Each structure stands twice: as structure tokens, then as C-alpha cells.
Amino acid sequence: MTGTPNAPLFILSFRQRDELASLAAGAGWQVVAARRAGGAERRFLSSGAAVAVIDARGAPADGVNAARTMSGAVEANGGALLALVSRGEAATIAALYGAGATHFLASPFSEAEFLQAVRFAARHAERMAREWAAGPVFAPLGWRYDLISRTLILTPGLAALLAIDDEPSVRAMLRRLDRGDRIAAVAALRRVSANRPATAFAHDSDLTTVGRVVQHLQLDAEGGRIDAVVEPLGSAPEPAAELRESLAGARDAGSARRWLTRRLADEAGAPLHAMLIALNRFDMVNTAYGRATGDALLSSAQKRIDDVVRDMLGRDALIVRLSGSTFLVAARSIRLRIDLVVERIAHALARPFVTGDSIAVLGCRIGLAEALPDDSAASLLRRVSEALADARESDTATMRVADAEQGDAPIDQLAVELNHALERGEIGVLYQPQVSVSTGAIVGVEALARWEHGVLGTIGAETLFAAAARADLEIGLSDHIQRVVLAQAAAWPVALAGLRLSLNLTAADIARPGFADLFLDRVDASGFPRTRLTLEITESGLIEDLGIASALLSVLRGAGCRIAIDDFGTGYSSLAYLKALPLDYLKIDKKLAQDITGSARDRIVVRGVIDMARSLGLTVIAEGVETQPQLEALAAEGCQIYQGFLCAEPISVEALEALVAR
Template structure:
């Protein structure tokens, strides 16, 4: 009988090595065993709850193993063996199993082995807990014998790879030099040694991608709150990195543990992604990490906002590990010059000739605009009166054919430098309006907001281009909102006000985006015909700050309401955030608590499902 929550099957396995990113061809258990025998000299298994089912799956794969049911005796029994691969079943595990996982994980690290943890997919934090215990690989239920076999092969291969490096740098590191004492992550020396091994193999191109991550404001926090709070925050950052790196691996069809997370020193971390991997993969993971670290951290009874910046570089056969880490550090140095959340990718052309790199990106952007190579996604905006999704903001995305997903700041910088900013704005607004016009009838009342910069407003044909997009698509003017980016300086407020007033008179709504971040917020409130004000996420976070912060934000909301201007709070990511913006009497919210930006098809399905529940 199968364990609760586990569907035992073998005909269709998860995507794994040999079939990256695709469904694996159907194979019977007999065919799997004939195709590849799992070669593990000694496998140690701890399974407190589902021993019968796990035995059947292991026996089906002709695996030789020693199985222990009592978790409290597992670590001592493992110490008497020579096994370097351990399998621990943590599904529905009690405290004794978690303790055993930590103890065995430490022994596995000493033996340069691998530990595969089995977790329940619905158990919150199970993957992160397993990795924190020392698991090198994680497999979540439901899984069958074939999936278990794949996971064990990956674990065995990891041990083989470490053995191949015995003559290299990893073997020269004592156990205490491979693991950071504070966070439990790999040390910088261990990460360098592992990358050296990956580059020496040279079987993939690139053989490895290194991502260096710097935590913002850490020096200030250390000085203000002391070392204990600072150390607690570093541990929290490490745990969050491990969790999201593992979840990204699983989402990409792999198993958690193939990537290495390390602490480079101080408040800097690194993620090593072994090949096959692309800069696009790294860019997606970096964006996920940035979003994860924008959420607040709790330490010492305080709520702290950190934010990170990321530098990325790739290397192949013939490259040195030190040189690859230096290239990633150079990218990080450029990212540090930008705002929190900045992601910089170091490429060969950037290393040798920054001007040539910029020119190449400008040419690529022109082609992307001409060929439809830019994507438009939509982030929902939720009414606090009804709880329903009432509108969306259109956001541009550029997946570069070579560098992968580029930060929107890079796209806008390249457009501005090439004098293509106005052309880009016209293109994105037209694309967004055209897609919105094709939404299904169930979204007929959904409002659309598109971004407008100071440069757009200064263009003489702004309203004419906007009229053309609306007339061609048939999209209703009353459903459109123009969001002015408040962080841009509008040099001629009178002219901008005239342009926006003409749009407003035709039925289009006007919103001021990112309020509180720019040059002249009150002047904009006074001079521009506004229907809506969007609180920047930093002001939303201030609702969780001290009394002074809350009074300022409440004063802004009260002033807007007195002027007849609706208020939308950006950056709402938790239920606590939502409670605070409700208490501040905001009208709408936008943020990851509802959803990230989605493409049109995903948006339609998500919105219909969300609104149908209310």
C-alpha cells in the first residue's frame, strides 16, 4: 500500500539528467534497471514512517542498502558504517527524525558524501529544513520508483565528482574550512574549489555560472543594532537563499542540491550553478532572489528591510575559478552603484569594451522593438473595497537571446542612451492596449494602466500616438490609466499638465506612480490632473515603521483623499502589509501577495479564478 500522499508510479518520470527541461520518455521498472544500474557501494536509509513502501521502491531498483527505522538510533548506526550516501525520509517526520538528519548530515559532509532527503510537497518549509540539515539533494512527493532511482543516481554522481577532485583543491580543505560556522553554508574556499573542479571538467558550455550577492545596509544595521542582530539577519538571508535556490531548481525540473550556496565573507554570498546552464537561467534565479530579499526580515524583535544587489559571470573550460569569481565581483561592483535589486551580468564583450557592449545592446533593442522581441506582462491591482482584481499595470520584459532576462532598468537605460526611449514607450503602450483588447469577456471591466515618462509627455505626438493605439484596437478609453513615473523630473509642468488634461478629458484616467521617490511630489499633486496616486513600496513599508513614519504616510493618504484622488499601495507582499494599507484607508493594492506580473493568458485564468472566489 502506498504511503499517504505518495502516488507510486514508474511510467512517467520527472525531467532529469539526460532529458533536461522535458518530460522523460516512459520506461517500465525493468527497463530502468536494465538502462542504468544504481552504483552505490553502501546506501544508508532512515525511514521512520513509510518503511514498507520505501523498501519496495528500493528493491524494485535492485539497490543494496541498510535501513533503520528508529530515528533516535540512526546517527549512531550511521557512524559505524562506511556509507557515503544517506537517504532520510522526512515526510511527516517527528523531531527525532529532524535531529537525526542534522547529525547524519554533518557526518556525510565529513565523508564528502551526499544525503538525499524525501519531503512532503505540502509540508511548509520542508525543503529548506532538509537543506539546512545538510541534505545535498531533495525529492518531494509524490514520486515513484523511477524518480527515486534518478535522485539516487544524482547523489551517487555528486560523490563521484567529489572523488574526482581528490587531487584538487577541495581535498586539501579540512572539514571545518568547507562550512561557514555562522550560516552553515559553504565557505568561499569551498566554493572556489568546487568551481575549479567544474571548470576542469569542461564538458558543458558554460561549465559554471557564478552569482555574487551583496546584502544592502548591513553595515548600518550592524552599527545600529549590534552583532547579535546582524548575525541573526545573516542566518536568515542564508536560509532564504537556500530555500529559493532549491525551489528554483525544482521548478526548472531538477532536484535541489545541484547548485552550491556559499558565504563569501561579511554580508556577501554566492551561488554557483553548474552546467548545463545559461545566463538566462541565472538572470531568472537572480530576479527571484532579489524579489525574495525585498520581503522584510525579523531579528531581535525588529522588522528590517535589506535588499540585495547581484553580479553574474559565466566560465568555461580553460577559465580559472579565481578569474570567474573576479568577473562576478566586477559585475557586482557595477550593481552596487545602482539601486537595491540591481542585477548586472558580466560578459566577455563588457570586459573588453564597454562601449561596444552598449552599442550591441542598442542594436539588439532596435531589433527587438521591430520584431516584437519585447514581452508585456500585467501585474494585478486589487480593490480593497471588494477584494477583487480591478485593474492591472503593464510591465515590459526583455529576454535577450544571449544574456537572458535583463533587468528593466537595463532596458530603460539602453533605450534612453540610444534616444529610443520615446519609441519604446509608444511601442509598449500600443502592445499593452492591443493585448488588453483581446482579453476574454470575463475581463471586460478590467482596467489597464500603462507607464508614461517625462520624455514621453514632452513628445509632440504623444496624444496622437495614444489615440491611434486606442482606435486601432477598439479598447475603451474609460478603462485606460496613464501612470506617470514620479521619479522622472518633468521640466515643463504646465505643458505636461496640458497634455494630460487633454487625455483626461477624453475619458482616460491619470495616475502618479512611485509617489514619494522623486523630485517634486507636492508640485506634481498641485499641477497635474490626477485621478490616482500610487504609494511607492518604500512608503508602504513605512507603515510598519515608527510612529513618525506612519503619521507621514497617513498624512499623504488623507491629503490625496481630500483632493478626490484614489490611493494604491505598491509592494504589498504579506498579510501584515495588507492589514496596514487597509488601516491607512488606501483604495487598492498591488504586489506579490496577489501575484507577480503575468502574461495575458496566465492573467486571464488567474483573474477569473481569483474573482470567482469572492
């Protein structure tokens, strides 16, 4: 097993091979290390390792090329590829991901963090190995040919049926075919090109359990490879679908059932849950606005579901659109986190969708089921379908759970725990850097609340404040966060002394009588200068009386603080806020900022927001910037500051100091 001592580990590092090898060997791994990419794929295969580490720090192009060369071997053997990257190199991470990396670790990192990342990758490889073993050896049958290294990789199922233990060659595989079939195979390989990326050929097989087969070939020009799926004749899948599903997830109902079957066979870990999400009123919108608009709505809905699921359940979760306007989500996780995901999805889909010049309000109904010990994929899907039907028949319920009585909502459970969490000091703060677009320097940070929950792990600010609102603790939570942030910022080291601090105010804060005096006294008592403090109010904060808000913010601004409107572009009171409130900064919502690299229409919308803000004398900050193309497009439109994973995720004070120093 890859997670046990003395398991093999392959490391390719162009500059720090010996250091990484020594570190891994000291932790009990049998290390095979290389400094040059030449022959790395063969060395990885011969090592017997399930995990390959590619150190791309300082040599990003070499790292990407090595990952592209090795990924076929890693994937086909159900392994994991851990890439080490320099922090802030988002373009390198994207390229490595496209080349086949499954895990990432950004420097600087400690020895313990490196070893933990290797263990995580090993666990992933173990899961992949169990998935290969869970099904029949002929599912999937396929192969991959790397056009650059000219190496052929068979899936374990095909290798087992052909009784091939060593690395095969194309010539040897062709010799296994009759002369006529060999001519057909060569002709098919020659047909594959950029102009004709998919083709197929049939032949009599020496796979005695399969008989006559058809091979579906698919060219991946960017990856420099040909993927093939071997299917019994008469079953013609989408080219490379089966192989792609085994490596990257499901694409349709059939592959979703196969995904569930594999997960049900692997009983380790948290319970498996499945949910069906059906959009409300979609048929009416589709009829009223046409097929193109309906397709765009489905795409937008899936993006919202993706965002929630990836944020709360990670990339191991299944997300697939079934027929019509129904989506399937499945994952292994504890019930409380699944319930929180359901609430987040329902909230996300309740937000209006823009359809051309109109607004469409859809909403959804959700059925949920936890897998039982004797469940098959079919029975699990049947039970979750019944739960969805119950939800649709209900006048008020958004969600129904199969074979279960309704208990307290998950937010209610968190609300009960929140008081104790405050007392135990579980509510803390991280800081996300804000970077000057023109100079690349970190000029400020936004303080973001985090709850380190004993069962659920890290809970973000959105869920945290939803629980506080349910428990009527919004003011108490806000006071706690303000005290923690101001105390920490006042004690910042000299390296951080020039940074601005952005602190979020809630609608409950603004509605409190006497809040301005109370808050300014708190700031002065902490010792943090008012002139370096920016107060953020969210556009979706449901401020009912803009007159009261404007008066309060004017007092705070007159006392030296600066004011920012947060998440601009998510609500429908935007222009009223700009007219009524004394503002210094406008923060573009991350979804709007990320859309700038989308269509020309998306870019025009972002350009209009930036032009309007700058004409009002406001500094523009873009949130959620993750890629270099996004940053370049925002810079071209006049954005002045950005924050997002392109620079750093929310981090501790210690990590912030190290980042600023670099």
C-alpha cells in the first residue's frame, strides 16, 4: 500500500533532488529520484511507485513538460502526480493541471507540509487502485499513446486481459492482429489528425471473453497524445468517454451510475450521499425565451452548483447534469456538511438569473439520500428520485430526505454551537492580500472570519454569519471579530506597518444605535490608526434605510476611515448605493471579475462598472482573481487593485509577513 512505510516514491527535481529525496527517505519512503526529465516516465514505471513528485519550482516549463510526459503513466496506473510550485505562479499551476497533475503544494512549505502532501497524494492513489479493482477487468479497456515520448500505456484492465506485464510497443501490439485487421488499425492511426480528431476501427480480438471489438480513437492535440477505448462491437460510446470517466469523472447518466457503483463498492470513509437538484419553472422560461436562453440558464445553474460543491466538498465529488434541468451531485461526507451544501445550493439557485434584457427567477427542489449498506447505484438513484418527487409535491419544502424524518436544519445546529465556539476561541481570522495592479506590491489585506469546527473543519464567513443570524448572534459575532482583527493588526510586525486593513461591517452593525462612537472607541483603544482602516459594506447586506447608513458611514469616513462597497454586481441596488453612500472603493464581485475573460458582452459589462466607478473618483478592487489572463484583462480596463488566489488564499499573519518579505 502506498501509505505504508517502505512504499516506493518517485521524485523528479531539477534543483533540489537530494534534499527532497533525503526528506522523504527519512520518513520511510523508498525513494527513486531523478534530476533530468529524460527517461523519467520509464523510471517511474519501473520504480513501482504510485506517487510521482515533480518539483517545478524555478523551472516551470521543464516541470510542465515532465508532467505532460509522465501523466499518461500515472493516470493509467491509477496513481497521483504531486507538483511543487512557487507561490503566485497561477499560470504554472493551470498548465500543470492541464498536463495531468492531481495535487499541488506551493512553496515555501515546511518539511511536515511536504510529507503530508505526499501522504494525501498516496491516499488518492490508494482510492484509484481500489476503484480499478472494484469493477470487472474489462471496464475500462483502453490505451494511451504519447506522441512526444512515443510510449504506449495500457489501462490495467486491458493489460490484465492481454496478460502483458512489461511495457508494450505499438509494433508488438499490431503483431497481435491479423493482417487485414492490422491494415485497418494502421489506416485508422493515420486518419487521426487535427482536422479529424476522432475515428474508429473494428477487428477480431484475442480477448477471449470479449470477442470482436471496436476501438475508438481520440486525438488530444494539446496533450500530444491519442486516447483509445476498446468496446465490444455494437456498443459505440462517445470517443474516449469511458477512459476519460475513469480519469476525470462522469459526463452523463450512464457514467454517473458507474461512478456510484465504484464508490458503493469502496465502503471506506464517510457515508456516500446523493442529491438530485431540479430547477423550478425552467420549462416556462425555456418556452418564453427560447432554446438558446434555456441552454445558457442551464450552464449558469451548473456553474453555481459547481462553485458550491467544489468549495465545500472538493474535487472528488460527482457533478453531472441529467436529462432536462436536473442535476446529480454525489460525494462522501458527513451528513451535516452535506446539509450545508444543500442549503448553499438552494440559496445560490434562488438568486435571479439574467437572460438578455430580462431577469428569470427559478429556485429549485432537492432530493437527498444516504447510501444504505445494500444499495446499488440503481436503488440509490431510485430513492433519491423519490425524495425529489416528495419535494416537488410539497408546497413549502425545498428539500426532502429519503427514508428519514426531518430534523433540525444544519444552520440551526450550527447556531446552537456558535455560542460555545465563541467561548472556546474557535472563531478566528485570516487575511487575504490586496495587490496593486501596476506595481505588483501588496498594499492591503481583507480580514476574513473563519470557524475551525471540530467536525466540519474550516467554515467560511458566509455560513458562519448565516448561523449567527439564526442564533441572533450577529452583533456578538461581529464584535468578536472586530476585537480580534484590531488587536492582531495593532501588533503587526514592522514589515506590515504600511498595509491597509479592510474590515467588513454587517447590516446589523449599521443599524445599531450609537455604533459609530462605539466602533471608533474600539479602534482607538486597539492602537491601530484610523487612517489605515477601510470598512467594507456588502451590497447584498439588506440595508433597509440608506439614509441611516449614509449618515453613519459619513461619520466614520470623517473620522479618518475609508469606505468600500463589497461584492458589487451581485444585487440590484447597486446604483442606489453609489448615489447614496460616501464611498472610496468599489470592489467588483468575484463572479463578475472572473467573467471578464468570457464573452465580449461580459467584458463590456465589467468595463462599464470600472468606468462608472472611476468617473466617481472611486478606486476599483477586483475580487476572486485566479488567473493571469483575468488580471491582464482587468488591468487593461483600468482596475487598480486585485485580490484572489493568483496572489494568495486567505492566510495567517505569519504567512502574510513571509509573503510581503518575498
